[in-house]
Amino acid sequence: MREFALGRGEALACALGLLLASAGGTLARPFTDAAGRTVELPDRIERVLPAGPPAAVLLYSLAPARMTGWVSAPRPEALPFLEPRTRTLPAYGRLTGRGGTANVEGVLAAKPDVIVDSGSLGPTYASLADKVQAQTGIPYILLDGSFASTPNTYRQLGAALGLQAEADALAAQAQDLIDGVAKAIGATPQDQRPRVYYARGPRGLETGFAGSINTEVLELAGGRNVAESGDGRLGSVSPEQVLAWNPDVIVTLDPAFATAIRTDPLWRDIKAVQSGRVYVVPQQPFPWFDAPPGINRLIGLRWLAGLLHPDLFPEPMPDVVRRFYQRFYHVGLDPEQAAALLRSTVPDTAR
Numbered sequence: 001m002r003e004f005a006l007g008r009g010e011a012l013a014c015a016l017g018l019l020l021a022s023a024g025g026t027l028a029r030p031f032t033d034a035a036g037r038t039v040e041l042p043d044r045i046e047r048v049l050p051a052g053p054p055a056a057v058l059l060y061s062l063a064p065a066r067m068t069g070w071v072s073a074p075r076p077e078a079l080p081f082l083e084p085r086t087r088t089l090p091a092y093g094r095l096t097g098r099g100g101t102a103n104v105e106g107v108l109a110a111k112p113d114v115i116v117d118s119g120s121l122g123p124t125y126a127s128l129a130d131k132v133q134a135q136t137g138i139p140y141i142l143l144d145g146s147f148a149s150t151p152n153t154y155r156q157l158g159a160a161l162g163l164q165a166e167a168d169a170l171a172a173q174a175q176d177l178i179d180g181v182a183k184a185i186g187a188t189p190q191d192q193r194p195r196v197y198y199a200r201g202p203r204g205l206e207t208g209f210a211g212s213i214n215t216e217v218l219e220l221a222g223g224r225n226v227a228e229s230g231d232g233r234l235g236s237v238s239p240e241q242v243l244a245w246n247p248d249v250i251v252t253l254d255p256a257f258a259t260a261i262r263t264d265p266l267w268r269d270i271k272a273v274q275s276g277r278v279y280v281v282p283q284q285p286f287p288w289f290d291a292p293p294g295i296n297r298l299i300g301l302r303w304l305a306g307l308l309h310p311d312l313f314p315e316p317m318p319d320v321v322r323r324f325y326q327r328f329y330h331v332g333l334d335p336e337q338a339a340a341l342l343r344s345t346v347p348d349t350a351r
Helices: 008-023 053-062 076-081 104-109 123-136 147-161 164-185 213-220 239-245 255-260 297-308 317-328 335-343
Strands: 027-032 038-042 048-050 114-119 140-144 195-199 206-208 234-236 249-252 278-280
Touching: 038 140, 048 053, 053 114, 053 147, 053 164, 104 123, 114 123, 114 147, 123 140, 140 147, 147 164, 147 213, 147 297, 164 213, 164 297, 164 317, 195 206, 195 213, 195 239, 206 213, 213 297, 249 255, 249 297, 255 278, 297 317, 317 335
Parallel strands: 048 114, 114 140, 195 249, 249 278
Antiparallel strands: 027 038, 206 234
16 A cells, blocks of 8 residues: 655645645534544535545545546546546545555645545554544545445445435435345355356456455355455466366456457366356446446446346346436436447357
8 A cells, every 4th residue: 555655845735735624614523434433524515535446436426516536537438427527527546545646735736625435444544544634634534335335335425425315315226226136136046146257357367256345246146256265355366276166157347358268278168158158347437346346336236136147137237227327327328328338248259
């Protein structure tokens, strides 16, 4: 994790930042975040800076008008799927996670009333939040990024931002989606659930082991993660290991990889490849399955559950997509846009 340390010039910027932060409202409202930290929030919050990608997606879904910017600039192909006023917001880098790129000057230049992070609640992240808050004078709150906590995370963010009614509505919709999938697949015995390999990277040899935040959706969608042993994190595996697992289904973020393995001697005899059950995660405006492991996984849960158990989900997926994008991403998709998102699911060579 990148250190967020002050030099002499940054200390001067910090002093300025304290003035800017206090100008946005009186620090008079105590808020207890998901890590148990009590943070004094302004009575009025108009500008919010996300600390990392999951927080950016969460914040965008609830309060796009209050975003100071993105962690990284949206890709051009994502822009049609974003609310227009957010398409040209600046990118400030990330404060948290691997490869942090933000700095004190950038954070202060954004003039946020509060910084929001969503993800792990471990002591490392709580310590980082305390450190950034002390250095900048900007309140910094941590929210639970686990998938199961999504509804409550919305409610907490709504309480922090003074948007309780809007957050409660999204929380209810998220809960309905999660519960609907759980109910549909609940009676399916474990031994009848497809065995799934999540292939990350251009060679497909990085994966999320069972219990990883990166594969939460896989298991909730009614799949069995073939990478069942490990420490619940991301890790590398060998081609021989994937061959030994011989998964029924492969899920990947990389369309080129999904196409290449159909003729690659290392992959072409795997059951998933032979049966055409290699699925590419839709990407726009945020990948549906992972990267980041945020609320974007809600639509990914319903998508993957429908692919793994098509008989249990009769509602046409384009209808589900259009409804979700309207409610969570603030864009109205026409039927062709929804269909185009789903056409990317299966490589051309499998059609």
